[in-house]
Amino acid sequence: MTVSALVPGGTHVTKRILIADDEPNIVTALEFLLQRNGYEVLLARDGETTLQQVELHRPDLVLLDVMMSVKSGYEVCQRMRERAEWQHIKIIMLSAKGREAEVNKGLSLGADLYVTKPFSTKELVAKIDELLGSAAKAGGA
């Protein structure tokens, strides 16, 4: 239902979001939710795949689960922030661990937002819209 198209100059018309989580049902939920809100959705089940997907598809935003195998969300976040060309990519960390120390760790590693599970779908979509700008919404409507 969402159609992604490349315009000359390399910018997306439709904003592209990468969902990195190893919990299948959560992935299913997020995928459905974001597609319904007009975003292009990419999936990754572990840390390593996440970095590969970022390299390949340059998403505008990554929903990054902290507890993933092979590479944790923290590590992926850190790697991404080490790359200059990826600085513009927004990162929202999702975690069932909501302790302050963990939140701070995520933010200090360069995440734009830290959201604890379970979350409100409406609020999450609102935050994503905010981070990516209203243009995306218009483009997808």
Added chain:
Amino acid sequence: MLQGWVIVLTSFAYLGLLFAIAYYADQRADAGRSVIASPYIYSLSLGVYATAWTFYGSVGRAAADGVGFLPIYIGPTLMIALWWVVMRKIIRISKRNRITSLADFIASRYGKSALLGGLVTVIAVVGIIPYISLQLKAVSSSFTILLQYPQVIAPAKLGAMPILQDTALGVALILAAFTIAFGTRHLDAAEHHEGMVAAIAFESLVKLLAFLSVGAFVTYGIYDGFGDVFRRAAEVPKLRAMMAPLEGVAGGYASWMWLTILSMMAIMFLPRQFQIAVIENVDEKHLNKAIWLFPLYMIAINVFVLPIAFGGLLHFPSGSVDADTFVLTLPMVERHELLALLVFIGGLSAATGMVIVETIALSTMVCNDLLMPILLRLPWLKLTQRRDLTGLLLGIRRGAIVLILLLGYVYFRLAGEAYALVSIGLISFAAVAQFAPAVLGGIFWKGATRRGALFGLLAGFCVWSYTLLLPAFARSGWLPIGLLEHGPFGIGLLNPQQLFGLDRLDHITHAMIWSMIANIGAYVIGSLSGTQSADEHRQASLFVDVFRQGGGGREARFWRGTASVPDLYRVLARFLGSAAAEAAINAHTRSKGLRYPDEALQADAEFVHHVEMQLAGAIGAASARVMVASVVKEEALTIEEVREILDEASQVVEYSHRLEQKSRELEAATAELRVANERLTELDRLKDDFISTVTHELRTPLTSIRAFSEMLLDDPEIELAQRKKFLGIITKETERLSRLINQVLDLAKIESGAAEWQESGIDMRELIADTVAGMSQLFKEKNILLEVDLPERVPAVTADFDRIVQVVLNLLSNAMKFCDQGHGRVRIGLSAQKTDLQVAVCDNGAGIAAADQVAIFDKFRQGGDTLTDKPQGSGLGLHISRHIVRHFGGRIWVESRHGEGACFYFTLPLAAAPAAEPQ
């Protein structure tokens, strides 16, 4: 040439020189620069052992017995080797208790017993008087012989002299005067007679020099060296016989042994030896050098004995000259008058040295241990109320000196002519040997009692008197000689020299055997049969444990009572004089930072003890005790209290020991606490982790549930198929949530020990079959091949049926999850081992890395690789399974190689009763 006046003048000149030396040494001592503080002077002064008896008598004995004279010198040489053990202890005890004499030592050891001190004094005086008479005899006869120069006439041939012309009496009186001048200048008998010791050391040199001179003269002047003397002697059959070591000695080996033992005792317990070795010792380290210097002196003074004896026997073959005088008569017949005079002076020095020290020692004993205790107890003398007793004390000592020398003279007149010099000396040796059990036992055996010492000394002294003193009087004609031939009243068994038929021994050996049996026997039996008084117990401990005691002050704790300082001062002044008393008290008070007279000065136990010790130094322990007791109100300590005080020291040691142990225990407890604390911190961290993990595991399904619910609520346009799918997920996640909560609760129950276990005999075949049947539908749905491999029959195991089902279910569902997705195969098997049943659940999945094979049984640990679908599970199943299996005494583990599937095994021990049959 050698007129009488020359000899007398020389003798007085010599005595004058001695006095000058003594005076100089005393002056130096007063100035604080002692001349006797040297191990060499100490060793030389011990040479007082060699008396006129050695000087003249050794040759006499050698002329009669050959080498038979040697035991008298071998004994001391052997004994002195033991001095570091024995004498050092005696010296330490004596210094600490301000002992004044041998009698004081024994009395003090056995509870400061005045009776014992008196007895020792009597034995010493009676026993030593023959010895003193021997010295008088030696001096007077050598004087008489020398007077005949150049003729050689034995004194016996001159006939008895009237008393007034008897030189022996003159010698006795002169020596008495000399001893008084030397020995009673100070009152404090415990302090050193420095002048006397210096003079004695000098005399030891003189007599050694004189003896070596005459020996060298005989050996090298008359003959041509040792070889020549012995060769010539060997030509005479009678003399040749004497060269064999034991031939010449009556009694043979027994006699040698007993004479050696006798002289071993003599070097310790002759009053003069005790005086020089113990009382006059200024530093116990001097013993180190004396231990080898004194034997050297003994060898030097004996080396020429045999040549002189043989020379004399060859020279006077007729026997007209007494062998005791060979030392003097040989230079005389060779017309060497100066050498003869030197020999006379040497003999004089040997005699005076002995007499001076012996009478000083004996007079101290007579005064302190015999007369004072008696006088102080006679109320009508009112001595305890006299202001100054110093004059009296000195008077008694001086009188005692004169009396002892006169008694020596009397013995000389009565019995002296009957024996040779050596035999007289040995009688004295045998008397002082009686002190050995009481002294040696007293310093090594705490159980020795006053009663034992008293009995032992009395018994030994009686036997000595009967077997040695009585025969001496009989031989001198003062008792019927028939006594020695047929025994008293004709009873042969009681013959004093063959008691109970013990004959074939010389009379000294005979007397020693019987007196020692009586003495030691009575001492031991007397000690063992009675109990010690508190005083005795305290003194025994102070003596025996002298090396274990610390500094001073310990003795003071044995005193309890009340006293006034002025009273004590008056007592002290009475015996020491007021100047000395004040000095003694000041010395004590200064150490406490006070001055006398000062009101703050308390007559406490320490002060009373100090006063008693000062008094003991002057009048002996027993008398000091009486005097102090007369002015203080004393509470007697019971034996239990004394024991308590003695035990206190060991208790303190014990207490500090226990404290150390306590502190060690505390340290250990602290360490344990630290470990426990670390463990608690660790557990706390684990609990946090657990909660954090559980929360995480709970939040994950909740996240899905909430997300789907919200989406369904917010978006009414979702298609029906989608809706169905979402609701299905919600239902599954809710189930997952419930399962997780149940497992967490289950685990908590098991871990806290609150779980209930329903134990019963289980047929594992049936259990597995039932479980597999329940799950077969699931396996079918997932298209996984399930193989079941059960034996015909297995023994029963005892366990909780439902719990074991839980384990099997868990393993099977794990296998289902992890097996190959396309061609899944799971196998469950059962086998009976020797002691247990083993269940195996295998899959054909990816397997488990070796690193994870133990960890997967921990909480919330799941097999790593999840590139594919993340397997559903709480991460608690294996952990709970392990708890269950272990509870029933079994084991659970996994065997796997990566990529080749995994096999989980668990065992359950067979029921104890082998009869248990499966149903």
